Amino acid sequence: MLLSIDFESEIPIYQQIKNQIIKGIATGQLSPGESLPSVRQLAADIGVNFHTINKVYTQLKQEGWVVIHRRQGVMINPELSINITQDYIESLESTLEVIAAQAYLRGISKEKFIEIINEKFSKFAKKGSE
Incomplete structure (x- = not known):
């Protein structure tokens, strides 16, 4: 999945990345169980601070979109569930x-x-x- 970041946008970079990952899941570009790049790798690929990517992954984890394993890294939650609270x-x-x-x-x-x-x-x- 290619991420397109508009560095001139009023939308914060972390929010642009998070939105694109969620849309990627919804459209099927990202599948449950699929690995995402490491924090440092994605930061280097996009050209942003690794703290930005860490914030994105943390928020996605809190919302249930991804799971983070120490050895396997970050992956789309293989057990995505419909959670309407x-x-x-x-x-x-x-x-x-x-x-x-x-x-x-x-x-x-x-x-x-x-x-x-x-x-x-x-x-x-x-x-x-x-």
Whole structure:
């Protein structure tokens, strides 16, 4: 999986990396049990500080997307489970509220906003039905 980092973006580098790994899992580019590069290797490949990658891997582990083994390294969690908690629902609602507010303030219609969400969600739903 190739990561594309925009060093000029307002989105922090660690968040860009984390988002791309999660999207890679959702699209099937990254499979359960697949190994990821070591912290130092990925940092060198991208050209970022290894602490940045360590932060990404730590957050991904806390959220259940990856497992970290001392000898085997970091891998996509081979036992990914659907874990819909109330905390996740509240976090999702909070995130969507901000995104919806931004869209509204920029003049995007409700219909267009829903169309965009449906398009993005369908991209991942199609992968799941294959």
